[in-house]
Amino acid sequence: MKKFPWNERCIEHNLEQLPLVKDRRTKEAVYKRLQRAQRKMRWRRRWLPAASMALFLAVVAVGMNAAVPERAEQQQRSSTVKMLRAGSASPQVETIMAADAAPAQEDAGVMVVGLPDEANGRVVPVAVPLSGRLAPEERFTAALRVLGRSPLRAASAWFNGVVIQPAAGGTGEWMVHVPAHHRVFSANRKEQKLFVDALVETARQMGERRLRFFTGEKEGLELPALGMVKATKIKERQRMYYKNSASFGYTVLVPAPVSARTFPEALKQMKTSTIRGLEPAIPPGVNVELADMDARHATVRIQLTAQPHEEDAARMAEAVLLTAKEFGFREVTFAADGLSNLGPYPVGMRIRVPAGPNALLMAAGW
Amino acid sequence: MDPVFEQLYEQYHDDLFNFLFYMVRNREHAEDLVQEVYVKVLRSYKRFKGQCSEKTWLLSIARHVAIDFFRKQKRRQWVKASEWSEEQLGADEPMPEEIAIQNEEIQLMYRCLARCTVDQQLVLVLRFIQSLSIAETAAALGWTESKVKTTQHRALKALKQYMEEEAEREEWRHEKISLE
Numbered sequence: 001m002k003k004f005p006w007n008e009r010c011i012e013h014n015l016e017q018l019p020l021v022k023d024r025r026t027k028e029a030v031y032k033r034l035q036r037a038q039r040k041m042r043w044r045r046r047w048l049p050a051a052s053m054a055l056f057l058a059v060v061a062v063g064m065n066a067a068v069p070e071r072a073e074q075q076q077r078s079s080t081v082k083m084l085r086a087g088s089a090s091p092q093v094e095t096i097m098a099a100d101a102a103p104a105q106e107d108a109g110v111m112v113v114g115l116p117d118e119a120n121g122r123v124v125p126v127a128v129p130l131s132g133r134l135a136p137e138e139r140f141t142a143a144l145r146v147l148g149r150s151p152l153r154a155a156s157a158w159f160n161g162v163v164i165q166p167a168a169g170g171t172g173e174w175m176v177h178v179p180a181h182h183r184v185f186s187a188n189r190k191e192q193k194l195f196v197d198a199l200v201e202t203a204r205q206m207g208e209r210r211l212r213f214f215t216g217e218k219e220g221l222e223l224p225a226l227g228m229v230k231a232t233k234i235k236e237r238q239r240m241y242y243k244n245s246a247s248f249g250y251t252v253l254v255p256a257p258v259s260a261r262t263f264p265e266a267l268k269q270m271k272t273s274t275i276r277g278l279e280p281a282i283p284p285g286v287n288v289e290l291a292d293m294d295a296r297h298a299t300v301r302i303q304l305t306a307q308p309h310e311e312d313a314a315r316m317a318e319a320v321l322l323t324a325k326e327f328g329f330r331e332v333t334f335a336a337d338g339l340s341n342l343g344p345y346p347v348g349m350r351i352r353v354p355a356g357p358n359a360l361l362m363a364a365g366w
Numbered sequence: 367m368d369p370v371f372e373q374l375y376e377q378y379h380d381d382l383f384n385f386l387f388y389m390v391r392n393r394e395h396a397e398d399l400v401q402e403v404y405v406k407v408l409r410s411y412k413r414f415k416g417q418c419s420e421k422t423w424l425l426s427i428a429r430h431v432a433i434d435f436f437r438k439q440k441r442r443q444w445v446k447a448s449e450w451s452e453e454q455l456g457a458d459e460p461m462p463e464e465i466a467i468q469n470e471e472i473q474l475m476y477r478c479l480a481r482c483t484v485d486q487q488l489v490l491v492l493r494f495i496q497s498l499s500i501a502e503t504a505a506a507l508g509w510t511e512s513k514v515k516t517t518q519h520r521a522l523k524a525l526k527q528y529m530e531e532e533a534e535r536e537e538w539r540h541e542k543i544s545l546e
Contacts, residue, residue: 006526006529006530007526008522008523008526011475011522011525011526011529012494012522014471014472014475015475015490015493015494015495015525016494016495016497017468017472018388018465018468018472018475018476018494018495019464019465019468019472020380020384020464021383021384021387021388021393021396021462021464021465022380022383022384022464023379023380023383023396023397023400024393025397027367027372027375027379028367030375030379030400030401030404031367031368031371031375033401034371034401034404034405034408037401037402037404037405038405038408041405189535225535274463275463275466276463276466276467
């Protein structure tokens with residue numbers, strides 16, 4: 001890097017060099033969204049005053065009725081309402097609600113750990129197989145033990161001594177305890193950020209939404225380059241999986257830090273990559289599109305103009321399955337003329353989405 | 367398609383998006399805000415009297431939209447003041463590809479730009495990224511030209527200082543690691 005100090009002219013010149021960041025959407029997509037926003041505004045302008053007035057009148061009417069209490073009758077009425085509500089939920093709705101409530105990582109035999117890849121400055125999630133039924137607080141430690149015996153031991157060593165466990169009282173929060181002498185406190189900015197990002201990725205893969213950090217038992221991590229880190233809320237967002245050819249010496253799948261709004265949009269975007277270091281998991285000559293979908297199942301049609309290598313086909317299938325999982329699908333069926341399988345994934349059969357990516361890294365056979 | 371939208375899109379969409387992106391530093395937020403700008407622009411297009419250029423007028427609306435966005439964000443951050451949200455965590459993480467492929471100095475500048483005040487950022491983005499003149503910047507911001515000049519001077523000074531601080535810190539860390 002150029003030695004400082006910079007002079008003002010130099011700063012001005014550099015500002016002028018900042019590139020144009022373009023909107024990736026088409027004119028039609030922008031216009032479509034604009035129309036939706038306009039409709040919403042019109043609706044609000046027209047109906048909001050009427051709705052507020054109706055609400056006000058309803059409140060006044062309820063207030064007047066409350067002056068004559070009929071407790072017994074009211075209790076009976078409310079229990080009838082409860083029974084009606086309980087009986088009215090359709091099985092399909094219940095299934096969807098149950099699926100929504102289920103944690104992202106439901107496979108008891110697998111724990112997905114976000115590993116810091118220092119060479120690439122990325123976090124690589126890896127599905128680690130676990131044996132036996134373990135309590136949630138034991139899973140991370142057990143996964144670290146497995147990783148410690150694998151070729152990924154150097155990356156997982158960043159978590160030595162780190163404990164992740166649910167907060168007492170079932171608040172839905174998870175606590176991350178980092179020992180006071182942990183190497184992260186003397187690491188550089190990139191490493192510190194990667195360490196926290198890896199913990200966040202691990203929590204995200206576990207389906208957690210809130211993390212609190214502790215140094216030993218003291219709240220917060222005082223990271224010299226980042227400042228005090230006390231807690232983080234993990235944003236709900238869907239991601240797409242791309243290929244990174246040189247993580248830990250292997251080709252891995254990593255989720256892209258950008259969002260697509262829908263699964264079909266994600267499939268379209270996955271054909272190209274604008275992120276440095278990441279390549280599309282869908283090889284050239286392959287067209288992938290959503291053919292059909294219902295509540296938790298998607299059918300993905302694959303058309304080939306060129307035959308991809310078997311490893312590429314397997315990686316593409318895994319990337320599609322993992323991306324489908326991000327959009328809430330539980331099962332995917334691949335449809336492809338003249339193909340019986342994509343690597344280990346059969347064509348024409350329902351495939352359950354995997355718990356996490358890069359399981360093969362554990363065997364280091366890729 | 368609305369012909370007014372079509373004309374505005376063809377002529378100014380890139381500038382508008384670019385301006386909003388550099389202000390909010392997040393592609394999705396910029397997409398939402400550019401939408402909001404169009405809604406406002408189309409609603410008041412007939413009232414535009416041409417006292418300034420169309421681009422300046424659009425940018426002044428975009429500026430209001432961006433400032434509203436910051437106010438809402440600030441309110442939200444105040445509510446969860448004790449939290450270190452993921453967005454803060456990744457303050458410099460979602461660097462767009464366009465910046466990520468640039469040299470280190472440009473990346474450093476992009477990061478440091480976020481440390482400037484909103485007013486300073488507005489002036490720097492309009493003057494140097496959007497290439498507006500002092501007079502056009504003043505019109506877009508509704509300021510006097512002398513306020514633009516003063517803010518620009520302070521902004522450049524602040525940016526220089528932040529860049530030096532950041533570079534010094536990275537250099538220092540680099541030395542420390544190699545010593546160890």
